[in-house]
Amino acid sequence: xxxxxxxxxRYLGSANNRSQFFGDLLDHIYLSLVPLVLGLVIAVLAGWxxxxxxxxxxxxxxxxxxxYTIPSLALFVVIPGIIGSKILDSGNVIVAxxxxxxALLVRPVLDxxxxxxxxVVAAATAVGYKPTRKFLTVELPLSVPVLAxxxxxxxxxxxxxxxxxxxxxxxxxxxxxxxxFQREYFSPIVVGIVxxxxxxxxVDLVLVRLRKLLTPWDRVATTAGAK
Amino acid sequence: xxxxFRGVTKRYPDGTVAVNDLNLTVEDGTITVFVGxxxxxxxxxxxxxxxxxxxxxxxxxxxxxxxxxGDPALLRRGIGYVIQHAGLFPHRTVLDNVATVPLLSGWDxxxxxxxxxxxxxxxxxxxxxxxxxxxQLSGGQQQRVGVARALAADSPxxxxxxxxxxxxxxxxxxxxxxLLRLQSQLGKTIVFVTHDIDEAVRLGDKxxxxxxxxxxxxxxxxxxxxxxxxxxxxxxFVGKDRGYRGxxxxxxxxxxxxxxxxxxxxxxxxxxxxxxxxxVNAGGQPRGWxxxxxxxxxxxxxxxxxxxxxxxxxxxxxxxxxxxxxSSPASLxxxxxxxxxxxxxxxxxxxxEVIEALPLGS
Numbered sequence: 090x091x092x093x094x095x096x097x098x099r100y101l102g103s104a105n106n107r108s109q110f111f112g113d114l115l116d117h118i119y120l121s122l123v124p125l126v127l128g129l130v131i132a133v134l135a136g137w138x139x140x141x142x143x144x145x146x147x148x149x150x151x152x153x154x155x156x157y158t159i160p161s162l163a164l165f166v167v168i169p170g171i172i173g174s175k176i177l178d179s180g181n182v183i184v185a186x187x188x189x190x191x192a193l194l195v196r197p198v199l200d201x202x203x204x205x206x207x208x209v210v211a212a213a214t215a216v217g218y219k220p221t222r223k224f225l226t227v228e229l230p231l232s233v234p235v236l237a238x239x240x241x242x243x244x245x246x247x248x249x250x251x252x253x254x255x256x257x258x259x260x261x262x263x264x265x266x267x268x269x270f271q272r273e274y275f276s277p278i279v280v281g282i283v284x285x286x287x288x289x290x291x292v293d294l295v296l297v298r299l300r301k302l303l304t305p306w307d308r309v310a311t312t313a314g315a316k
Numbered sequence: 317x318x319x320x321f322r323g324v325t326k327r328y329p330d331g332t333v334a335v336n337d338l339n340l341t342v343e344d345g346t347i348t349v350f351v352g353x354x355x356x357x358x359x360x361x362x363x364x365x366x367x368x369x370x371x372x373x374x375x376x377x378x379x380x381x382x383x384x385x386g387d388p389a390l391l392r393r394g395i396g397y398v399i400q401h402a403g404l405f406p407h408r409t410v411l412d413n414v415a416t417v418p419l420l421s422g423w424d425x426x427x428x429x430x431x432x433x434x435x436x437x438x439x440x441x442x443x444x445x446x447x448x449x450x451x452q453l454s455g456g457q458q459q460r461v462g463v464a465r466a467l468a469a470d471s472p473x474x475x476x477x478x479x480x481x482x483x484x485x486x487x488x489x490x491x492x493x494x495l496l497r498l499q500s501q502l503g504k505t506i507v508f509v510t511h512d513i514d515e516a517v518r519l520g521d522k523x524x525x526x527x528x529x530x531x532x533x534x535x536x537x538x539x540x541x542x543x544x545x546x547x548x549x550x551x552x553f554v555g556k557d558r559g560y561r562g563x564x565x566x567x568x569x570x571x572x573x574x575x576x577x578x579x580x581x582x583x584x585x586x587x588x589x590x591x592x593x594x595x596v597n598a599g600g601q602p603r604g605w606x607x608x609x610x611x612x613x614x615x616x617x618x619x620x621x622x623x624x625x626x627x628x629x630x631x632x633x634x635x636x637x638x639x640x641x642x643s644s645p646a647s648l649x650x651x652x653x654x655x656x657x658x659x660x661x662x663x664x665x666x667x668x669e670v671i672e673a674l675p676l677g678s
Contacts, residue, residue: 212403214368215475216416216465217393230407306407306449 093275100276110277114284116260120182121247122292127183128190129240135191136198137224149195156192161185161253182254182261189250190243197239201232234307237300241293248289252281262288317379317472317505318344319365324374326360326530334360335530338374342522344472347499347506349520351513353553357530358509362475365507366395378473393417396466396474396504401482402458404450404465410436411446414464435464440494456487460494467502476508480515492518513554517542517561525550539565563635563671570670571637573630573651573660581621585612592646595621600657602627602650627652630659638667 100106139146164185169176172184205228213227255263265281268274301308319342326335335357342348350358363369364376367388376383383391404413412419414432419425433443439460450458459479466474480488492515499506510516516523517538525533525541527549534546542562545551551558577593579586581603586593593606595616604621606612612620625643628636628651640649641664648661 206403206406208399208401208403209405211368212397212399213405215366215392215397215399215403216469217389217391217420219389227405227407231405304407306451309449309452 097276097279100274100280106277110265110280110284113260113262113264113281114288116179116264117248117251117262117285117288120179120251120254120259120261121186121244121288124183124186124190125240125244125247127187128243129194131187131191132194132198133229135195136202139195139199140202146199149199153192153195156188161189161250162256164188165254165257165259177258179254179259181257182251182259185254186247186250190247193243193246194236194239197236197242198232201235201239202228204235205231230303233300233303237296237303241296244292244296245289248285248292252285318342318377319473319505319507320377320380321361321364322375322377324361324364324371324376326357326364326369327372333530335364335371338530338532340524340532340535342505342507344505345503346521347508347519348522348524349508349510349516350524350526351510351516351520351553352526352533353511353528355528356526358511358526359477360530361526362477362507362509365473365475366392366397368392393421394469394471394473396469396471398459398462398466398474398476398479400478402450402455402462402479404458404461406450408449409446410441410448410450410453410461413450413461414446414468416465417469431468432464435467436461438467438498439464454487455483456491459483459487459491463495463498467498472505474504474506476506478509478511481510481512488515495519514561517564525553527553560635560638563638564633566634566671566674568632568634568637568667568670570673571634571662571667573662574648576648576650576658576661578658579606579616581616581618584615586616592648594624594650594658594661596658602652602656602658605644605646624650627656628662629654629656634667634671637662638664638671641667 135149139149165181166176168174168181168184169178172180174180209231210223210228213223218227251261252263252266254261255267262281262285265277265284269276269278269281321338321340324335324338325333327333338361350361352358360369364371365378365383367383370384404410405416408416411429411432414435415425415428418428418431423431433446436443436446441457441460441464445453445457450461453461459482462479466476480491483491496519508519520538522536523538523541524535527533534541534550539562541550542554542558542565545554545558554561577589577591579593579595581595581597586606588609588611590608592608595603595606595618597603602624603618604624606616606620607622610620622645625645626636626640626649628640628649630651630653637649637651640651641647641662642649644650648663649667651659651662653659
């Protein structure tokens, strides 16, 4: 055990290792959060269609389930063939994770839109909102509380999946794992695991904070109660 | 503005007919109530006015202009709409809720909010509520905000879909009074939907009774509908109490107010008496009854009194006079003036004689 910590200390003591670690960390953040945003936008657009048109909804739910069952490694390898990128391009990871995120978020988006009280939506129609504006300024903001839970799950899923990308050499904290395994050197693996967990935790806290900022009205609803 | 339904039918794809060949004209500046059991198409009919529902055939005209011409969103911005449960936007402050239509119509924010603040005052809400979110308001307050939002459209037409059904009876009555007060100032053309015949009678200048399947059963003034129901359906819908409710439309001109002995709260003990006596305060307003034969030590206090019944304000319909007599512990209805000063009493027997002498069926 003492050896292990001594080794860990030596690993972290090296400026070279540290700069590599921070580079990997930034890659990881970039590779997991860009797809989260893109996937959310796609899921919201798809969810809007599904919410308005019942047949679209059933198709969406089936397709999103199927997409999410494709193994990530397979998707990373297949995507270059589909979009014509190079096999080591980090864009592959972005595209693949965007696919996962949108697949994962379609159902929460639909649930969130369903959870908006129908009489509020009817009132929006009655006072003269046109459909697009009604969606963007009434239905979408009101769906945030339910949707936020889905986004938190997707963020954790992305942060964990980015590591797999290291197997095809696209950067992120997963590089520390492949590196460590190849050299039978455990320090980078431990650092990688701890950093991944911390990153997931911090992103989650940021998302919780963001949800609170976006829904100041939701907190008063729970504290005011019926008078 | 008049609203005209011309042969309007709404049939859903599954074959259900919600509204069947509705022909009806809502007169300018009146409150017209659509009343009927669930499934009678009253809300559907209302929603065809602002095109939230499109008719299968027939047309709806606003001042002779077909509503189906033009953009439905623009049409709706020009028609106030109060929905059940208020339907306020939970994520916007009360002020921004009220400012919705002006903002949609492209007013700048400051002007829209100023207008909204005025409207809060119009519906009897303090302006500091404007900064709150709807969830921080009581049901009755939310409903008032709903009315303010509908008035912001500043349109001559107001549609109200069971707006007061979700609040308790006392608040409902307050809101009904408030609506009547507003209407006396604003003179809008109001279409009001309810399943409650009492509410319909109270608010309506005219009542349209609809039966299941969306057929208009009867259209007329409340007293017409109560006194001359066209068929068994209307008769049973307006209820067993319709004879009593009908008294709301009879004047009590023939009623003779009898004098009554009064005692004043706070004054030294009145002597014994074998009669019921009305206790009044220094302003002459009734506080209760003093039981016959009761003795009071020292000054008369409210704890010596028996609670009184309802009060009959002189000049109002005969229903109030009968109710005052029936609800009084002394069987004497207290008659008051507009300032609630005691004028005297009436007896149920005497009120009934007046009712019998009236030309019923007129």
